[in-house]
Amino acid sequence: GKSGYDHYMLKEINEQPRALRQCLRARVDELGSSVDIDTVGDLSPSGLQFVACGTSYHAALYGARLFEQAGIPARAYLASEYATSPPPIGDDLVVGITQSGETADTLSALREAKRRGAETLAVTNTVGSTATRECDHALYIRSGPEIGVAATKTFAGQLAALNLFALATAEDSQTRRSVIPALRDLPGDIQSVLDNSTAAEIAEQYADAESFFFIGRRYQYPVALEGALKLKEISYEHAEGFAAGELKHGPLALVTDQTPVFALVVGDGEIARKTVGNIKEVEARDAPVVAVTDGQSDAELYADHVLEIPETHPRAAALLTNVQLQLVAYHVANNLGRPIDKPRNLAKSVTVE
Numbered sequence: 001g002k003s004g005y006d007h008y009m010l011k012e013i014n015e016q017p018r019a020l021r022q023c024l025r026a027r028v029d030e031l032g033s034s035v036d037i038d039t040v041g042d043l044s045p046s047g048l049q050f051v052a053c054g055t056s057y058h059a060a061l062y063g064a065r066l067f068e069q070a071g072i073p074a075r076a077y078l079a080s081e082y083a084t085s086p087p088p089i090g091d092d093l094v095v096g097i098t099q100s101g102e103t104a105d106t107l108s109a110l111r112e113a114k115r116r117g118a119e120t121l122a123v124t125n126t127v128g129s130t131a132t133r134e135c136d137h138a139l140y141i142r143s144g145p146e147i148g149v150a151a152t153k154t155f156a157g158q159l160a161a162l163n164l165f166a167l168a169t170a171e172d173s174q175t176r177r178s179v180i181p182a183l184r185d186l187p188g189d190i191q192s193v194l195d196n197s198t199a200a201e202i203a204e205q206y207a208d209a210e211s212f213f214f215i216g217r218r219y220q221y222p223v224a225l226e227g228a229l230k231l232k233e234i235s236y237e238h239a240e241g242f243a244a245g246e247l248k249h250g251p252l253a254l255v256t257d258q259t260p261v262f263a264l265v266v267g268d269g270e271i272a273r274k275t276v277g278n279i280k281e282v283e284a285r286d287a288p289v290v291a292v293t294d295g296q297s298d299a300e301l302y303a304d305h306v307l308e309i310p311e312t313h314p315r316a317a318a319l320l321t322n323v324q325l326q327l328v329a330y331h332v333a334n335n336l337g338r339p340i341d342k343p344r345n346l347a348k349s350v351t352v353e
């Protein structure tokens, strides 16, 4: 049942600390120096092609960024567009990210990869699913059952599992020592976001907006896309996610005082500084700005509202800003009286291409 929550979606958002503990259990050590994901950790891909759909595609974009940062060529493909990709070569690995393990587009891309001779890995929540039976390897995200049509805790599980995968197969001990403690802190950090979020009030204030924009850079870019997808799926309102740097190349033309902009700003480095610059651009067009931030930059100075997250490693911060955006989507939809767990026209598992 819904254990006292009004919707499965809200229950599942709140289950994220537990789901992540489960994902990390016995896979990272206390010293933060090693990762154990069984035989998947023995892979040493020369390059990676990620294939996925929807929310899982946003996880794929994040995963590709992790490997690229580690110096390994990696690219995320929408599964339905995989056919035009260059064929995998050498020790390239094709990674299907699919919560259900049954998504037709993703299965079909994985089959195409096999036909081209590539090794395949399924990153999934579902033991015994078609993806796990057909792939050479499986990495389980261990999120527990997800009933709400909108993927929430499984997206968090995908990001965490992709971190484990990159740390085990591509990254050095120094990176492990900085990322593992941040992963271990995630359940507590997410709990603190859940306990202190003011997303409900912000959602109430802007539920009638014309359109919602989400902007972010680097690891926050897939989160911006995900924030927009979640909002449109369950609220039926128009929402778009952009790489913050792309705003001025077109979408800025749409920005008015009727388009709240959620800006994801983490840390106080170059990336944050540039996103703060983008905040100033939309502020000058009178858009209401919500900064989702750890407070390290001066983003708050230019924002109308702040959704706070604890300071952590930028890779882990993506899961925290995402929780704030999940809550925004949930509360906007709830204010509009939408049937949150069963949005119109959508199914939990899409088994047609």
Ligand code: F6R
Binding pocket: 053, 054, 055, 056, 057, 097, 098, 099, 100, 101, 102, 103, 106, 149, 150, 151, 152, 230, 233, 348, 349, 350
């Ligand atoms: C979004 C959502 C969909 C799925 C997509 C892929 O909330 O649920 O976009 O992410 O249909 O599903 P899986 O991960 O099962 O392959």
